[in-house]
Each structure stands twice: as C-alpha cells, then as structure tokens.
Amino acid sequence: MKSLAEQAEANARKGILTADQVLNIRAGLARGERPADIATLYNVSEQTITRIRDGKTWFWLKHISDAPVNVTAEDEAGAAASFARLQAELAKQKAGDKLVDELKGEGK
16 A cells, blocks of 8 residues: 555656645636646646636535635734744754854854
8 A cells, every 4th residue: 555645646647636736726726827827837737727716626625725714913913923933043043053063163
C-alpha cells in the first residue's frame, strides 16, 4: 500500500488535484484568473477547471471554502501583535545565535 506522500506524488504526475489545490484554484478564479491559465499551471484540462468553478466536481469542498469568515478589527490587531512578538523573538534568537558563533570563534 502506498503512503499518502507517494499517493500525492503519483496523483500530481497524473494531473489529479488535491483539496488544497482546488481551494487555490477557486481563489484564482475569484481573483479573475482565466481557467486556461490555471489549467496550465496545474497540468489539467481547462474543462477540469470549469467543472470545479461550476460546482460539478469537488462540490463537497465548496461548503468548506464558501463558509463566511468574520474577521473583526480586534482579530486583526491581535494577529498583528502576535506577528510583531514573533518577529522580535526571531530577532533575539538570531542575535543569540550570532553571539554563540562569535564566542566559538566562528563569527569572524
């Protein structure tokens, strides 16, 4: 039996799409990208893309991707603050790594 990674690789070679790819395709269509361009990108036919767009295939995934997302200003502020904290922590870590390298004599 093939592992999931082996199956995903085999599917990619055959031009079979994953759920993540379908969500990305839908996002591209929503941005106004042409089905023909998307089909080329994913190595599938234009008909495959239009069938996804029209809900004839992958229709079950539509319910997940079409779910309304209500993001408040408070959510955005919290995300921005978290991102700022992560950036600060990363800067500290890089500074610490640099100091360790200098102490080892590798930072010359």
